[in-house]
Amino acid sequence: MASSPLPPGDKIEAAFSGAFSKLALLHQQGAQGAVFRATARDGSEVALKIYDANQVEERTRREVAAMRKLTRPTIVRLHSAGGVVIGSANYRYIATPFIVGDSLNDRIARGALSVDSAAQITIDITDAIDELWSHRIVHRDVKPANVIVKPDGRAVLIDLGVARHLDQKTLTVAGYTFGTPGYFAPEHLAGRPLSCRADVFSAGIVFQEMIIGQHPTRQRQELLSKGGLRTATVAPGVPMFVSRLIDEMVAKRAFDRPTPARVRDVLRDYLKMKTGD
């Protein structure tokens, strides 16, 4: 079904009848929808994601269902969600608290991060993956664009648009794998059932990207079919302890990867050891 382009912001704002105001476009999400910064009726700042209901209703429903369960500060929470008629078309929306900070994508574009900063961000990402997994949800699209780094250096994982609950049938379109090339775990690309370790793989690639300052394979997914590249090769000089952990995170076989909780705990210990806590 063809999607209709979103009307101008003022029409959208009118359609919400005061529920959201001061809409400012943050980014367009293809033909499927867009994300706005907005002020909710309760005065809070939100990121308002609007989808064409015909295109992605199932995805929206899943995203909302997933977000309702989440409580940790390392993952985006739900402000509100529902349906709205804009013009004559039906749309779904999801509002999440607006997180002040930089996209990790932008942060990396400015240059490589220190190992310690990257470790702290990875702690937060894996904490979020762990919380998702405790509800048996796999994010399936962990990448720098879906991580917001707050001014205090802590990170929040956002966008559960392609997350999957294990008790739901696979969300697939023939020939298309949801997620982003360059971050897929091998089993994800093969269309197998995923666990939290698929997200750990992606987090490992993101870890490498942070310390190198660019994607380790320039997002060439085919170079990841046997697992990620060895960290010592793409980022010489990284402490052996961290290097080995990243290599485990990007192992070819899912069961050879650590759980997200283990990655988080190991990195926490590493940072504590460094700071002498």
Next chain:
Amino acid sequence: MALFGLEGFRASIPEGVKTIDGSIVIACRREFESVAKKNFRKSPYRKHLLLDPQLYLTHLDPARCKSRCAALATYDWFERGDLPEKRTDKSRTQTKWRDKSKRIIHKHWTGKLPTGKALEAAVRSVAQTQTQIGCEAVILAAPLTVNPNSDLALELDWLDRGLHAARRNSLFPSPVYATVALSDRVLSGINPFENAIVDTIIDQISAREIDGVYIVLELSNLSGYYLASGDAVGALLRLVDGFRRAGVKRIIVNYATVAALLAAAAGADTICTGWYRSERRLNLNELPDEDGGIAVPAYYSHSLASEINVGDDLMRVVRAGRLHDFADETEFSAGLLRALRDGKTPGNVPEWEHRKGNHTASRGHFYSAIGRELGAIVGCDEKQRFEYAQRWLNTAVKLADAMSSLSDPRNDPLNSRTEVTHQLGWQKAFEQFMKQRAS
């Protein structure tokens, strides 16, 4: 490492066997009422007790498998319709009640897995029952995986609900183990080290940070006492090794025949087996009521990785002057070996005489030999365990050849109890496992 016997078989573990560390209750072999008896745990073999809930047998045909279904129906996690839960008339003996239950089970047994509220009640009961009878861990129930392309949604639903129930309901938290019940249909003809479903199972279960796994292979194509499929042996090794690498604390293997020793070499902690064929492997086609006849003695030769028929094949070995190659001495077989060396035959040794039902010594010898071998790898590091398995299999393949050469397949074949074809498959599977492991 531990060797567990199976509960519920006619005469399972002979007196004097010292190598059995624990026992596993096989639900289809023992009604709940007898397991729940207070004195059940008095036997030294039951100091360490487990119960296999056997949900994977849900689809048994109650018309063919009356006894098994009647026994399973005494456990609350099976759909039994309005079959009376237990003897309501206390004047009726358990035997009479069992007979009645067998007669009517086909009218009640649905062959379906519980769903909805019944599923919730089932997973609670699985945990409560095992806690109640004093099991050292709770083995969660799992349906049988039969489709190699399955997304495992059903199995994982049972696992997650079971985990939740076991962790919430237990006043005294026990370790919780997942059941991996795989049909050979998901293993046969697929390279075990590239079998996607095997890798997915390892990933999904270990990602749940479970305390242990209980692995059961259902081998309906297997008619002998020894696992013949190299694919199945390879998959078993892959499962054990994968779970070990993924940090699972305890790995238990049941129904893997003597190949369970290879699983132990690959990292399994507990192997379960018995002497009877139906204790060694799970073949759903052989669960119909009466087990296949009355057993005769057979002599386990660990070097051969098989039993040798006592009626005639053992004397072929003696006549060929090869007894020292095949001999396996335990306290149960010492008399037999002495007699053979003195020029006598098994018929001269009453406890080894080839006649129906005369298998106490055979069973004791088998348990002792398996326990001894398991003991040989306790405390070994991985490299030593792998070397042990390789040495064993190299010898077994040579002796299988030698044994074959002592017969004439057309005119004077070996007895079917002397199995000489699986050894090569095991050796190849282990070599492939080692190669994969090193890559």
